[in-house]
Amino acid sequence: MSPVIVARDLAIGFPPDPPLLESATFEIDRGEIFAVLGGSGCGKSTLLRCLIGLEQPLAGTLLVEGSPPEMKVGKPTYGVSFQHGALLGSLTLEENLALPLTSWTDLPDEAIAPIVRAKLAMVGLDGAAHRLPSEISGGMRKRAAIARALMLEPTLLFLDEPSAGLDPITSAGLDELILTLRRTLGLTVVIVSHELPSIERIVDRSIVLDAQARRIVATGAPKDLAESDEPRVSDFFHRRWRAA
């Protein structure tokens, strides 16, 4: 089976500053939960923005579902949940979730309403349909954002820091949801995260980026990486801080 995402000798960054990441090569298989790990400033979020087409790589090859990612007007082929949810503030949760369906499908309004309710129930937001994003907590916003990302039934889902700032119970619930979605819908999930407990629980494979080396310093299953001899990887997994 061909990989969903292929990156070869990828370089990303913002000229004239030095590249954040160089010579990055990795593949993500269909149905895999894949994590991009690393400390602050190593280019995790920039790599995610390249994967979804919001930024262009400086060099190398990047293919998502066989073609270079491009953010264009039209029905998106993948779902994205941003770090702080990025729900539209002037719309209720119900309206936020309905937006992709009303724009990109021919489903009648009376069919969209129960679908939206079902997706809200899926993320445990029953009863919050008529509330504005400003009226709910950060964790609820994140869950609503994941539900919105799934409205068009993508097979590929990108999650930027899905568990950051959540309490352990909500975080565990979100982990369980991601695993269920993979199991029931066959989703491929790409996660950018710092949250080690969550990563170790749900991620199949991950890459670790390093800001100083500007490259991928390790690839593998989180439990294997946790036992790595590579100092930067070991420090990351064992939460050891070293002065620069």
Added chain:
Amino acid sequence: MGHTTTLTTPHSGSAIEPKPAFTIARSDRTLILAGDLTIASGSELWRKLREQLDDAQEPIASIDLTRARSVDGVGASILGSFRSQLATRGVDATVVGANQQVSELLGLFEAGEQPERPRTSFVERVGQRTVELGAGLRNIVAFIGELTVELVGAWRRPRTANWRSTIPLAERAGADAVPIVLLINFLVGLVMAHHSAAKLRQYGASLYVADIVVLSVTRELAPLMTAIILAGRSGAAFTAEIATMKVSEEIDALRAMGFGPVRYLALPRLLALGLVAPLLVVLGDMVGILGGMVMAWVGLEVSPTAFFNEALRALRPFDVIGGLIKSVVFGWAIGVIACQRGFAAKGGAAEVGDKTTSTVVTCLFGIVLLDAVLTILFQVIRSI
């Protein structure tokens, strides 16, 4: 055996997109669904299931998904909604033949009861808006009180106010506004003289165009036009800036660091507007009179020297001073309204836009209202 409906190409998206098919069949009290129950065929699936609801045959007792090839979230949601609608008619339709994956999916997308969206009548909305209007006025009065308290506090402990930002703010509100203030006031003076020219020439009183221009510009037009520009530029900018700080918790951070946000953010802005408004009005007076002089020269053949001498004869010091007093009052009013609206923001980006719009509208209303009050007051003072 019941009827069978076979759907070939439920419409979804572009014409070249492959469109999976599904079939619906009835076998006694069992509804048999086969094929792809996905977002691509969602619209048609919804319609066909609705038809089944209205079907006069015996109620459906079970839904057979043995031959369902694929089911996604939309398909599961539509099935869940269909079962809910059957339940409201007293029919508890069980799902049979679903594999473990589909069963789990159906459970995942089972919608709970949602509260109805609260609806308000027209009368209630009018009432709410009236209460909000009253609350808005009360908030502005309360904000003026808070400003006074903070001003006293800043006077006692000057280091607790952010006076250093006053000069950059004055530069943004004042120096950056000079070109537009000059242009608008020049054109207003020009138009004023133009409208007066025809009638004055008719009565052989062309020279008096200088009286009309100089009094209207210094007493009314320059302060008014300058205040409108300040409201549109600086008032809107102040509200947007403070509202953005409010929704991004920067105001809370200031409080947490022990700063009074009103003292730290509003006082420098009020001071800046109070400083630049009269300076801009002085410039506005000069170019407004210049505009009138140009039109008098071109349209009425009144020489600049004659215009200037007549203007000096007509003008009293209080005309200019009154205009400058008005400008300071307008500047402070714009500052108070802009900062109060900014601090009142809550929520997200939409609220920033709402408050900014509200600032401009309220400022324009307030400026005209204050202008009327001050004009009457100055008339009384002149007559004493």
